[in-house]
Amino acid sequence: MKSAGPTPRNDLPLRHTVPNGLAVSLRDLRMTFPGQRGQPPVEVIAGIDLDVHVGEFVVLVGPSGCGKSTVLNILGGFQQASGGQIVVGGQPVHGPDPRRIFVFQENGVFPWLNVVDNIGFGLSKHSRAEREQLIAHYVEMVGLKGFEKAYPRELSGGMRQRVELARALAANPEIIWMDEPFGALDYLTRLKMRSDLVRIWQSERKTIVFVTHDIDEAVQLADRVVVLTPRPAKIAAIVPIDLPRPRDMDAPDYLHARDRIFEAMGNLALARGR
Ligand SMILES: Nc1ncnc2c1ncn2[C@@H]1O[C@H](COP(=O)(O)OP(=O)(O)O)[C@@H](O)[C@H]1O
Ligand SMILES: [Mg+2]
DSSP states (O other): OOOOOSOOOOSSOOOOOOTTOEEEEEEEEEEEEOOSTTOOOEEEEEEEEEEEETTOEEEEEOOTTSSHHHHHHHHTTSSOOSEEEEEETTEEOOSOOTTEEEEOSSOOSOTTSOHHHHHTTTOTTSOHHHHHHHHHHHHHHTTOTTOTTOOGGGSOHHHHHHHHHHHHHHTOOSEEEEESTTTTSOHHHHHHHHHHHHHHHHHHOOEEEEEESOHHHHHHHOSEEEEEOSSSBOEEEEEEOOOOSSOOTTSHHHHHHHHHHHHHTTOHHHHTTO
16 A cells, blocks of 8 residues: 655646746735724835745744734735735735635634544545545644544644644645744744744745744744834845754854844844843
C-alpha cells in the first residue's frame, strides 16, 4: 500500500499563472472607516505599497490596533478599501475567493465535526479515496495521528489550530492569510506551532501572508518582515530575513534581524532591556 506520508503535493496543477510572479500587489492601499456616532472618520491605512511573490512567506508586524487585520481583510476580500490598487493572483480583488484561505486566531474549526471531517470539509469535489488520502496526509503533516475521531472540544487550543491549518492546506489554496493564528496559545505551544509551520511551509511552498504583533514570531517565520507604523499604518521598514530555517533564536544574525525590526518600531532600547 502506498504510504500517505508528508511528501509535497503535485496532484493539482499550480494555479498561479500570474505573469509577473506576484501573488499580491498593493499600490497606495488606503482605508478610512466612517466615524461612529458623530465621531470623525478613522484613518487606518495611509498608503501601503507591497509586492508578495508566489511562494513567499511575508509577515506583517506592527503594534496592536495599527491596521494589520484590516490589511488582511482587504486582501481576503472581506473589506473594501477606500483607495488604491489591490491585485491578488494577478486580478483585482472584488470579494472572498475560495482559492485563498484565512486562518484566524481561534474558532475556525466546526465544533460539530471530528478532526477528519473538519479537514475534509472542503474536499467534496474529490473522490472518496482521494479525500481519505488527502486527509491522512494532512493529519500526519500537522501531527494529529491518533486524534482522527476526536471532536474540537476534546482537543487543546494548539491541536485545534493544527486542525485548522490542516483544513486550509487540504483545500490546496494558492495563498493562506494568517491573522495571529497562534495568538491565543501558551508560549511553548506557540514555539512548537511556529517551527511546525516552517516545516510545513517548506514542504508545501504556499504563499503565506501572516500577521502578528510578535517580533520573534516574525523573525522566525518570514522571508521578509513588513514593519508597520502605528495607526494609520504605513510601511516603516521591510526587513529581509535571509537566514536558513529552522532558525536559531540565539544566533547573532537572528538577533541582528530582530534588532532591525525593533528599531523600525522605535523600541530598540526596550529590546535590549535598557
Ligand atoms: N469596521 C470598523 N469600523 C471602524 N473602525 C474599525 C473597524 N475595523 C477596525 N477599526 C479600527 O481600525 C484600527 C485598526 O484595526 P485592526 O486592523 O483590527 O488592527 P490590528 O489588527 O493591527 O490590531 C483600530 O483602531 C480599529 O478600532
Ligand atoms: Mg488584528
